[in-house]
Amino acid sequence: MQTNFKKNQLENPEINTSEKILRKCVHCGMCNATCPTFQILGDELSGPRGRIYLIKDMLENNKPANAKITKHIDQCLSCYACITTCPAGVDYLHLIDHGRNHVERTYKRPIFQRLLRNILAIVLPSPALFKLIAVVTNIFRPLMFLAPSNIKNMVKFMPKEFPKSKLPYNPVFKPKSKVVSKVALLTGCVQKVISPEINDSSINILTRHGIEVHILKDIKCCGSLTHHMGKEASAHKLIEFNIKKWHDLYEKENLDAILVNTSGCGTTLKDYGFIFRNHPDPKFRKKAKMISKLTKDITEYLDESIKLDFIESSKKKTYRIAYHSACSMQHGQKVHEQPVKLLNKTGNHIYEIPDGHICCGSAGTYNLMQPEIAGELLKRKVNNIQKINPDFVATGNVGCIKQISMGTKIPILHTIELLDWYTGGKKPDSIKS
Ligand code: SF4
Ligand code: SF4
Numbered sequence: 119m120q121t122n123f124k125k126n127q128l129e130n131p132e133i134n135t136s137e138k139i140l141r142k143c144v145h146c147g148m149c150n151a152t153c154p155t156f157q158i159l160g161d162e163l164s165g166p167r168g169r170i171y172l173i174k175d176m177l178e179n180n181k182p183a184n185a186k187i188t189k190h191i192d193q194c195l196s197c198y199a200c201i202t203t204c205p206a207g208v209d210y211l212h213l214i215d216h217g218r219n220h221v222e223r224t225y226k227r228p229i230f231q232r233l234l235r236n237i238l239a240i241v242l243p244s245p246a247l248f249k250l251i252a253v254v255t256n257i258f259r260p261l262m263f264l265a266p267s268n269i270k271n272m273v274k275f276m277p278k279e280f281p282k283s284k285l286p287y288n289p290v291f292k293p294k295s296k297v298v299s300k301v302a303l304l305t306g307c308v309q310k311v312i313s314p315e316i317n318d319s320s321i322n323i324l325t326r327h328g329i330e331v332h333i334l335k336d337i338k339c340c341g342s343l344t345h346h347m348g349k350e351a352s353a354h355k356l357i358e359f360n361i362k363k364w365h366d367l368y369e370k371e372n373l374d375a376i377l378v379n380t381s382g383c384g385t386t387l388k389d390y391g392f393i394f395r396n397h398p399d400p401k402f403r404k405k406a407k408m409i410s411k412l413t414k415d416i417t418e419y420l421d422e423s424i425k426l427d428f429i430e431s432s433k434k435k436t437y438r439i440a441y442h443s444a445c446s447m448q449h450g451q452k453v454h455e456q457p458v459k460l461l462n463k464t465g466n467h468i469y470e471i472p473d474g475h476i477c478c479g480s481a482g483t484y485n486l487m488q489p490e491i492a493g494e495l496l497k498r499k500v501n502n503i504q505k506i507n508p509d510f511v512a513t514g515n516v517g518c519i520k521q522i523s524m525g526t527k528i529p530i531l532h533t534i535e536l537l538d539w540y541t542g543g544k545k546p547d548s549i550k551s
Contacts, residue, residue, distance in 0.1 A: 119140050119143040122178055132396075140174050142206050143170055158495070159193070172191065173214070177220065188221050191221050195481040198449035199445065202475065212392065219348045223348075239344050239349055242343050245311050280312075284314075295328050323537055332367060341357040346483075381453070385446040385447075388410050391409070437510065442474070442511050443457075443458075464536060478496060480492070
């Protein structure tokens with residue numbers, strides 16, 4: 119794509135990067151074919167090619183965003199299916215990030231929207247605050263019929279129960295056997311409030327295979343939620359803090375990896391090096407790169423670095439398991455084969471969901487902010503899952519678990535719960551028979 123940035127514009131490193139991305143696009147429109155919002159809305163500006171043009175126009179002409187542009191940028195799920203499809207290798211991920219930052223800097227949203235976004239940006243990254251709001255919501259739940267529709271939608275996603283972790287808090291979980299490696303585990307923000315069993319299973323399977331697990335208590339939100347809202351300053355504050363903490367731990371313990379069991383967060387951690395590519399301190403740039411390099415999805419690490427001891431599956435019932443590949447995992451991190459390979463080793467029948475490259479509508483805060491599109495995507499996802507008739511669904515992202523469970527009674531589990539069970543851990547509570 120031809121671009122017409124002026125020389126002084128290209129001196130801005132952010133513009134410079136985006137210009138290089140834009141020049142790669144050959145306008146072929148192949149990305150539209152796999153874009154969920156283009157499929158649903160059928161409008162050029164609701165697909166990746168249209169959004170690329172909108173961002174180019176804003177950046178090139180130094181134009182502030184307006185309500186129309188903001189709508190089309192906001193409708194993007196950041197699912198990155200377009201990146202997987204693009205034959206020219208257009209780095210849409212970093213272009214849309216720049217577009218979102220530009221919108222946030224130059225457009226004043228209507229007050230209610232601003233308020234909602236600010237509340238989400240404060241509440242979701244804080245487990246304690248999220249839990250408090252959920253408790254208060256439960257008290258007022260009977261009165262929710264009086265609330266506006268977008269609040270009602272948000273309340274739908276608030277947990278009614280708060281399951282407890284079966285493991286005591288421990289900064290270091292040591293294996294009973296010889297230590298073969300040491301890792302840090304990111305335990306997530308909302309995840310540890312609504313599904314502590316995911317972290318329990320992660321710790322159990324890792325320690326059972328000789329891996330020492332470090333959990334930094336004061337680690338903050340990975341920054342993903344605010345980063346994808348274009349709230350650059352608050353995201354960077356969280357990320358900088360985490361980079362310093364993890365890097366200190368890496369140096370002290372000689373960590374083999376930082377493991378993530380929430381794939382949305384994993385995609386952001388793997389991007390820390392890029393996010394801070396222009397940081398004035400070269401030492402910090404190096405640290406950010408190192409954290410990205412160390413980051414692995416837990417299934418990626420188990421597949422590549424550990425030989426799991428699967429127990430005899432013939433003793434158990436054989437299940438039909440549908441694998442839902444979270445977008446952040448398959449498109450964001452290009453981790454797809456590894457969890458499928460590991461699940462196949464459990465001896466069950468593993469099925470990939472038809473149109474599995476299409477998002478379920480979860481996408482961070484997307485199902486809260488764009489309920490209509492998210493609801494349509496959920497309907498399509500559940501229809502496709504039902505075609506397989508599975509006993510349950512496995513996936514690697516708590517957001518997808520929550521979203522899909524809103525549309526079906528089929529149990530949804532985290533992949534690591536199954537792998538833990540089939541390597542000697544306890545049977546997940548959600549599997550009844
Ligand atoms: S597929 Fe790639 S090159 Fe083609 S329009 Fe989309 S982003 Fe541009
Ligand atoms: S990230 Fe997803 S929703 Fe956004 S343009 Fe690409 S395919 Fe479409």
